[in-house]
Amino acid sequence: MRYLPLSPDDRSEMLAKIGVDTIDDLFADVPAEKLLTEPLDLPRRKGEMEVERILGRMAGRNVAASTVPFFVGAGAYKHHVPATVDHVIQRSEFLTSYTPYQPEIAQGTLQYLFEFQTQVAALTGMDVANASMYDGSTAAGEAVLMAHRVTKRRKAVLSGGLHPHYADVVETLSHMSGDKVVSLPADPRADEDILAAIDDETSCVVVQTPDVFGNLRDLTKIAEKAHAHGALLIAAFTEVMSLGLVKPPGAMGADIVVGEGQSIGNSLNFGGPYVGLFAARQKFVRQMPGRLCGETVDAEGKRGFVLTLSTREQHIRRDKATSNICTNSGLCCLAFTIHMTLLGQVGLQRLARVNHANAVALADALATVPGVEVITGAFFNEFTLKLPKDAAKVVEALADKGVLGGVPYSRLAPDADCDDLLLVASTEVNTDDDRAAYVAALKEVLA
Amino acid sequence: MLNRQGRPTSAGDGAITADTGTFTGNRALMQEEALIFESGRYETTGVDFDEPENFSPRLGDLEREGDIGLPGLSEPEAMRHFVRLSQKNYGIDTGLFPLGSCTMKHNARLNERMARLPGFADVHPLQPVSSVQGALELMDELSRYLVTLTGMTSVALSPKAGAHGELCGMMAIKAAIDAKGEGETRRTVLVPESAHGTNPATAALIGFKVKTVPADTDGTVRVQAVKDLIGPDTAAIMLTNPNTCGLFEPEIVEIAQALHDAGAYFYCDGANFNAIVGKARPGDLGVDAMHINLHKTFSTPHGGGGPGSGPVVLSQRLAPYAPVPFVIPGAEGLTLVEHEQYAEEKPFGRITAFHGQMGMYVRALSYMLSHGSDGMKQASEDAVLNANYIRAGLRGLMSQPFGDKPCMHEALFDDSWLKDTGVSTLDFAKAMIDEGYHPMTMYFPLVVHGAMLVEPTESESKSSLDLFVAAMRDLAQAAKRGETERFTGAPYHAPRKRLDETRAARQPILRWTPREPVREAAE
Ligand SMILES: Cc1ncc(COP(=O)(O)O)c(C=O)c1O
Numbered sequence: 025m026r027y028l029p030l031s032p033d034d035r036s037e038m039l040a041k042i043g044v045d046t047i048d049d050l051f052a053d054v055p056a057e058k059l060l061t062e063p064l065d066l067p068r069r070k071g072e073m074e075v076e077r078i079l080g081r082m083a084g085r086n087v088a089a090s091t092v093p094f095f096v097g098a099g100a101y102k103h104h105v106p107a108t109v110d111h112v113i114q115r116s117e118f119l120t121s122y123t124p125y126q127p128e129i130a131q132g133t134l135q136y137l138f139e140f141q142t143q144v145a146a147l148t149g150m151d152v153a154n155a156s157m158y159d160g161s162t163a164a165g166e167a168v169l170m171a172h173r174v175t176k177r178r179k180a181v182l183s184g185g186l187h188p189h190y191a192d193v194v195e196t197l198s199h200m201s202g203d204k205v206v207s208l209p210a211d212p213r214a215d216e217d218i219l220a221a222i223d224d225e226t227s228c229v230v231v232q233t234p235d236v237f238g239n240l241r242d243l244t245k246i247a248e249k250a251h252a253h254g255a256l257l258i259a260a261f262t263e264v265m266s267l268g269l270v271k272p273p274g275a276m277g278a279d280i281v282v283g284e285g286q287s288i289g290n291s292l293n294f295g296g297p298y299v300g301l302f303a304a305r306q307k308f309v310r311q312m313p314g315r316l317c318g319e320t321v322d323a324e325g326k327r328g329f330v331l332t333l334s335t336r337e338q339h340i341r342r343d344k345a346t347s348n349i350c351t352n353s354g355l356c357c358l359a360f361t362i363h364m365t366l367l368g369q370v371g372l373q374r375l376a377r378v379n380h381a382n383a384v385a386l387a388d389a390l391a392t393v394p395g396v397e398v399i400t401g402a403f404f405n406e407f408t409l410k411l412p413k414d415a416a417k418v419v420e421a422l423a424d425k426g427v428l429g430g431v432p433y434s435r436l437a438p439d440a441d442c443d444d445l446l447l448v449a450s451t452e453v454n455t456d457d458d459r460a461a462y463v464a465a466l467k468e469v470l471a
Numbered sequence: 472m473l474n475r476q477g478r479p480t481s482a483g484d485g486a487i488t489a490d491t492g493t494f495t496g497n498r499a500l501m502q503e504e505a506l507i508f509e510s511g512r513y514e515t516t517g518v519d520f521d522e523p524e525n526f527s528p529r530l531g532d533l534e535r536e537g538d539i540g541l542p543g544l545s546e547p548e549a550m551r552h553f554v555r556l557s558q559k560n561y562g563i564d565t566g567l568f569p570l571g572s573c574t575m576k577h578n579a580r581l582n583e584r585m586a587r588l589p590g591f592a593d594v595h596p597l598q599p600v601s602s603v604q605g606a607l608e609l610m611d612e613l614s615r616y617l618v619t620l621t622g623m624t625s626v627a628l629s630p631k632a633g634a635h636g637e638l639c640g641m642m643a644i645k646a647a648i649d650a651k652g653e654g655e656t657r658r659t660v661l662v663p664e665s666a667h668g669t670n671p672a673t674a675a676l677i678g679f680k681v682k683t684v685p686a687d688t689d690g691t692v693r694v695q696a697v698k699d700l701i702g703p704d705t706a707a708i709m710l711t712n713p714n715t716c717g718l719f720e721p722e723i724v725e726i727a728q729a730l731h732d733a734g735a736y737f738y739c740d741g742a743n744f745n746a747i748v749g750k751a752r753p754g755d756l757g758v759d760a761m762h763i764n765l766h767k768t769f770s771t772p773h774g775g776g777g778p779g780s781g782p783v784v785l786s787q788r789l790a791p792y793a794p795v796p797f798v799i800p801g802a803e804g805l806t807l808v809e810h811e812q813y814a815e816e817k818p819f820g821r822i823t824a825f826h827g828q829m830g831m832y833v834r835a836l837s838y839m840l841s842h843g844s845d846g847m848k849q850a851s852e853d854a855v856l857n858a859n860y861i862r863a864g865l866r867g868l869m870s871q872p873f874g875d876k877p878c879m880h881e882a883l884f885d886d887s888w889l890k891d892t893g894v895s896t897l898d899f900a901k902a903m904i905d906e907g908y909h910p911m912t913m914y915f916p917l918v919v920h921g922a923m924l925v926e927p928t929e930s931e932s933k934s935s936l937d938l939f940v941a942a943m944r945d946l947a948q949a950a951k952r953g954e955t956e957r958f959t960g961a962p963y964h965a966p967r968k969r970l971d972e973t974r975a976a977r978q979p980i981l982r983w984t985p986r987e988p989v990r991e992a993a994e
Binding site: 029035041044052053059064070080082084090110118122126130136142145153162169195197201242271284291294297324328333339343345347371377387402419428 | 602
């Protein structure tokens with residue numbers, strides 16, 4: 025077996041040195057009747073070529089985003105990732121290292137985490153950011169738990185513009201821990217009265233912008249009302265690239281900001297791994313979940329970085345920890361940091377404008393299709409269509425014509441009574457031809 | 472030898488010693504590297520895009536104003552920055568990485584290649600299921616492997632790492648208890664004191680009270696100790712097997728039975744599954760739920776702290792409560808159940824957006840296909856053999872807290888052998904860095920004083936182990952000889968000397984800020 029260096033001779037020599045006769049003498053604590061004697065019913069070992077054939081065949085049964093006109097978003101986005109990113113994250117020293125528990129030989133990881141935290145804080149307009157969560161949805165769940173700790177209250181209010189998967193994650197967690205959640209109904213036109221839902225029992229309000237329908241939301245008034253009642257505003261986003269062009273939550277009074285960072289540096293990967301971003305006001309830092317990287321000096325006074333404030337964490341605090349998270353999204357943070365560094369603010373802003381321009385062009389083109397209404401007013405790179413037919417069926421029909429046209433809202437929230445709504449995203453990867461193909465296909469499907 | 476060029480062929484006595492500083496602060500291949508916020512420029516970008524042609528923005532009045540505060544680097548500068556950073560890191564490919572409990576085994580690059588096939592990497596989680604049949608097939612196949620290897624009934628793939636798997640498993644247990652109407656009474660979870668911190672943290676996260684089970688003098692948990700704590704309030708135990716001392720729990724079957732008799736559940740922390748793949752099945756031992764860290768046992772890279780993946784295998788009793796989403800056969804191929812209301816069972820909800828860590832599923836399946844049934848069993852045996860070989864090589868010199876007896880895939884030492892040397896476990900670990908090794912896990916598990924947990928994995932050759940044992944013996948003897956400075960000042964040869972963690976925590980600096988705020992971000 026190509027991954028196992030020991031030879032049969034090595035094994036016998038080693039057993040002798042240990043002082044046992046057979047390998048199973050080392051498994052003596054396993055109850056004898058539970059020790060397997062036959063190999064399990066799975067195929068034998070395979071060479072690289074055979075594995076490539078098997079997995080290649082499976083991969084070939086999927087439609088890759090780059091092979092079709094592609095407009096699917098709703099929480100994960102198709103962007104172009106520079107070649108440098110994938111090269112660097114495959115360097116052995118990054119790929120095959122562990123969480124930086126030994127900082128003297130992990131300064132590479134620690135320095136990029138410090139850069140990552142700084143980038144995320146700048147993007148969101150917040151004071152501090154952690155070294156990542158699993159993804160945007162689990163970051164949202166953790167943010168609600170953190171708000172409960174800060175406010176010592178246990179009721180969260182969720183906007184109807186929050187991605188239904190994010191709401192589901194918060195609801196599951198809250199149900200299990202016995203906390204209360206008030207989820208407002210789906211709010212495609214961003215006209216819900218969330219202010220009315222905030223009261224003196226409210227721990228936090230969770231509002232997404234751009235929301236799942238694409239609407240940009242002004243959070244200022246929500247922050248004011250929340251703060252007046254002693255509650256926190258948690259701002260969420262699923263498209264981090266929007267922050268290149270759109271007012272950051274930190275400038276609108278958010279106390280905690282969570283979001284999905286996949287769009288910068290990370291591929292679609294059928295849903296994961298992604299990278300959860302988590303930022304907060306300085307005064308809440310000791311209530312934050314997850315790893316934090318901090319600056320310090322070494323014995324010679326040279327600057328260096330370490331994991332810090334770990335008395336919040338499970339390995340020290342155990343059942344009193346702020347979170348149970350251990351492994352996070354390290355390498356995805358690195359991908360994010362490299363891509364963000366290549367872009368710089370100039371590149372990010374330009375790329376964000378390209379996204380926005382493409383989405384505006386697409387919205388205008390689709391609005392010409394008879395029966396189609398674009399219901400989103402202010403948006404970044406994603407908007408919602410109201411269709412004269414069931415959106416799920418339309419998406420299937422579009423796929424048959426080779427266009428991946430978006431996500432029917434009913435797929436995310438089947439009971440929301442929004443069967444005619446289609447979420448459509450457009451990024452820098454879309455061309456004029458893609459748009460023309462979409463318009464033509466949609467015309468045919470709706471005819 | 473005749474040397475006509477005047478070029479010295481040996482170091483010579485006039486050579487600059489290692490201690491001599493350089494003008495730049497660099498040391499040959501080891502380069503000092505500024506933060507991007509110091510070397511980058513606000514007007515630079517390393518990505519070429521044209522400005523979009525004139526269009527009217529539709530951002531309402533929510534346009535961002537002013538600088539964001541993010542400098543950029545050109546591509547060559549960025550490449551050099553990150554490559555230099557990488558050179559300050561130790562990875563498995565650098566050398567032996569015996570970090571106990573973390574299973575730092577070889578990360579085959581075939582798995583990286585497979586995960587990057589466009590049919591896996593460039594596929595969106597919400598594409599129509601008809602366009603992702605291969606992805607669902609892969610998830611289905613991975614599930615079959617995991618269920619077969621563990622002898623369990625089903626698997627929830629979506630947890631994002633081990634701790635998330637713990638959360639998933641404990642939520643399934645809570646849902647099962649609630650379904651029986653016992654939610655109000657069964658509020659306590661038993662956790663051995665040797666458990667990983669994520670176990671008590673997980674239980675507490677969803678409102679369970681944690682009761683600590685003492686470890687026996689041999690490092691394992693006695694069924695009697697569990698029985699003493701079991702009551703009508705017991706929801707479950709969270710037991711690691713093989714445990715964090717590197718030992719197989721000899722009374723595991725009886726412990727499972729005791730819990731089941733009391734109407735409680737057995738959550739097994741499967742972080743150490745690598746010791747027993749193909750040798751024993753958790754399902755045969757009475758386990759109800761167990762997470763598997765794909766980034767340990769099935770070699771998906773740790774990537775400096777993630778991403779991981781923590782599927783949870785479930786017993787018949789818990790299978791109905793598995794969270795959404797999951798893959799089932801449909802009318803036209805495979806399909807995904809994404810919502811509770813469409814399931815025939817009783818899913819407890821959703822724990823993450825989308826369907827989990829597909830990129831990790833591909834790598835893990837690639838590992839499993841490569842090894843096959845025979846190779847996985849061999850890998851476990853070699854992992855256990857290697858750990859015992861190290862234990863045998865160090866016995867007599869370093870103390871084993873529970874006596875000289877076989878371990879599973881990791882060998883545990885304590886610090887009693889360092890008594891009166893002035894050298895601590897931490898010092899010893901830092902001296903290992905100078906010798907070119909990543910230190911073992913230190914001060915965990917908590918039940919052993921000054922713990923040193925050594926897990927070589929099956930990826931090490933005999934000669935690599937021999938070198939490691941020799942280095943450890945040299946160090947141990949030096950410590951006993953009283954060469955204290957070799958340890959207390961270590962590391963001497965790493966990119967940084969010992970770092971001041973107290974200072975970092977006392978005045979936390981968690982982001983870069985300009986010395987003088989040159990350009991204040993407008994917001
Ligand atoms: C025994 C044990 N349990 C649980 C975990 C948590 O797993 P993860 O880091 O994947 O969340 C670890 C990982 O370090 C572990 O060693």
